[in-house]
Amino acid sequence: MSFPWAQQYVPTSPFMRWMDEKLPLPRLIHGAVGPGFPVPRNLSYFWNFGVLAGVCLVIQILTGVILAMHFAPNAAIAFDSTEHIMRDVNWGWLLRYAHANGASAFFVVVYIHIFRGLFYGSYKAPREMIWLLGVVIYLLMMATGFMGYVLPWGQMSFWGAKVITGLFSAIPIVGTPLQQWLLGGFAPDNAALNRFFSLHFLLPFVIAGVVILHIWALHIPGSSNPTGVAVKQESDTVPFHPYYTAKDGFGLGIFLLVYCAFVFFMPNALGHPDNYIPANPLSTPAHIVPEWYYWPFYAILRAFTSDLVIPFTHIVLVPAKLLGVMAMFSAILLMFFLPWLDTSPVRSGHYRPLFKKFFFFGLIPCVLVLGYCGGAPAAEPFVMISQVAAIYYFAHFLIILPLVSSFERPDPLPFSITEAVLGHDGRARLAPMAAAATTPDAAGIAPAHPA
Amino acid sequence: MTRILGILVGLFFCFALSVSLFKGVYAAATDPAAPTAESVFHKHPRELSLASDGAFGRFDKRQLQRGFQVYKEVCSACHSLRLVAFRDLKALGYNDDEVKAIAKGFQVPGLDPATGEVNTRPGLATDYFPKPFANDIAARAANNNAVPPDLSLMTKAREDGQSYVYSLLTGFQPQPAALLKQFPDAKTPPNLHYNPYFPNLNLAMAPPLTAEGQVGYKDGTKATVDQMAQDVAAFLVWTAEPKLDKRKQTGWPVLGFLLFATVLAYLSKKQIWAGKHDAGEASAM
Ligand code: HEM
Secondary structure, eight states, X not given: OOOTTSOOOOOOSHHHHHHXXXXXXXXXXXXXXXXXXXXXXXXXXXXXXXHHHHHHHHHHHHHHHHHHHHOOOOTTTHHHHHHHHHHTSTTHHHHHHHHXXXXXXXXXXXXXXXXXXXXXXXXXXXXXXXXXXXXXXXXXXXXXXXXXHHTTOBHHHHHHHHHHHHGGGGSXXXXXXXXXXXXXXXXXXXXXHHHHHHHHHHHHHHHHHHHHXXXXXXXXXXXXXTTOOOOOSGGGEEEIIIIIHHHHHHHXXXXXXXXXXXXXXXXXXXXXXXXXXXXXXXXXXXXXXXXXXXXXXXXXXXXXXXXXXXXXXXOEEEOHHHHHHHHHHHHHHGGGGHHHHOOOSOOOGGXXXXXXXXXXXXXXXXXXXXHHHHHSOSOTXXXXXXXXXXXXXXXXXXXXXXXXXXXXXXXXXXXXXXXXXXXXXXXXXXXXXXXXXXXXOGGGSOTTOOO | OXXXXXXXXXXXXXXXXXXXXXXXXXXXXXXXXXXXXXHHHOOOOOOOOOTTOSTTOOOOHHHHHHHHHHHHHTGGGTOOOTTOBGGGGGGGTOOHHHHHHHHHTSEEEEEOTTTOOEEEEEOOTTSBOOOSSSSHHHHHHHTTTOOOXXXXXXXXXXXXXXXXXXXXXXXXOOOOHHHHHXXXXXXXXXXXXXXXXXXXXXXXXXXXXXXXTSSOOTTOOOOOHHHHHHHHHHHHHHHHOTTHHHHHHHHHHHHHHHHHHHHHHHHHHHHHHTTTTSGGGGGGO
């Protein structure tokens, strides 16, 4: 895409002209993250997190590839080879801690990125494809993170793999054969470890591919912004470089400070002590918990404690375990339908009084509570609390959001980004109503805009 | 269409969850979970602070040497330290000759060079600490049917590792009368030992540190049970993470550099954006 006022790429030296004819890579960069990409001038720091996610992916691939040179994907020695990295490989401890905490940092960043999208309605037209690709990335990240956690072959690796692949056994008829096929055996062992390693090496590159599509899709409508009002004119935008390269540079500095504080000073704070015990199929840990970034979904899984039976009989319609598995996957997959569940034409939550309340007082606490309960032992009161929170989770996305978007009366929107930033926009006074009627992006204007 | 389906799916999950919730509340009201001996008498570890704690902490090498001595003279009878090689002990301040002498004091598995028969030989600096038992069956047979776990990673493999090891070693005591009164069935079985810091309160390890002076410290420190427990816990922090000092020493310059770079990045961001946030610049456009 480009707005008509986007700066054109002009090669300045004979070499760059030559290059531009043979392989216009500099032209691509100029238009993608350079002066040729006009971006709304009012982006908040929440818009830093896409770039930060990209940095995390690079950190994970770099550290991961080197770790793989020293790691041995064999059930007999995987645990010891990890300790060999920690003790004997030059800077091995740094690589491993950078990679383990890098995974956590990646999820922190992506969760903020997703919730930014949820609040500012970034998933709505014309950005549905960016969002859909984002959900694909998120699913791939979950799979990659899970398989990575299995590799050091500690107690939580083993039992986590057993519990998570065990979810497939809940599927009627094909479940158990499917689980055995996935594991290459009756329980996690060498076959599972080897294929998990292979896939864990592969998937980040698949993610990188989908990220390229994600950013390509982003460049068609361009970024949204905190008002959700579409770009109308040149004064609404600034060129990506130098404005957002500078802002992203500062954000990156803050991110790296926090990340390195974890890597160097509390590298095990987010891990589980049991994973420093070698895998032992004969000794079940007291509490099997996955990594923190799966906790909300793990809580949903465990919230289904009773079968659905036909009333007054003992005929089980849906067993509790299958319900839990269906709900856990639905909780993630429903993200794919968000652009069509929330039909309010107003994007930004700032101008949606009802939506805003449900978002801050419903969804955010609900996800935090689910996260807390998912990491806690599967005992009361945590199960009951997760049941209440899970009810809200499904109600929020599948019932409240569609209904609110029909009944809510949005607040008036600013005429343009320029007006939102500067407090006035010369063109706004000319003919706001005419503009509202003719703008190609009527969705950016609240239908309730006072006449 | 999507919305109608969505609402139906939402109602289905909310209904199924409400059934679970209702049954859970009913069960909790009619049949509340009874307390167990573990839930009432298990104690959180007593805090042990060490020189290596905190972002500025460094290992106290003299304490590590004392802790090593406790391991060598007491714990190594039952516990292996399989991830640590004798050469690693140089980090505790021993010189090459001392390390060789320590290694020689341990018998490690070997082969007779003439016959190829399995035998033992004195350790070399490159060898790892040997296992006290030939295999788990032998270990169980000698320890009330429990395998003494390897100690290399012990302080990272338990919640509050160093405090836990310290508390466990100093926490052996007779079973409280109150416990037996409340839970008459929870009497410590013969050959197990009551310890409120152990998750299920009874463990197969007999109190290993029992008498003052059990280990003769060469640096003049008084070898009380509490002191020996602290020292061996400190030593196990080192075995679990020998690169701890290096990690923190590296961390500070890294954070310093990043802070500097971030301040520069902030200043240039400010400079570049000057005027973009307010009306001042609009007239220029
Ligand atoms: C490897 C992971 C990811 C990378 C590298 C990445 C990268 C980016 C980048 C660079 C941007 C533009 C800057 C910004 O708006 O922050 C962006 C925008 C966006 N991303 Fe992602 N992203 C990732 C994952 C996700 C996920 C998991 C989702 C949602 C499920 C998502 C949804 C979006 C949306 C909706 C936008 C447009 C936001 C707007 O313009 O308002 N992304 N992404």
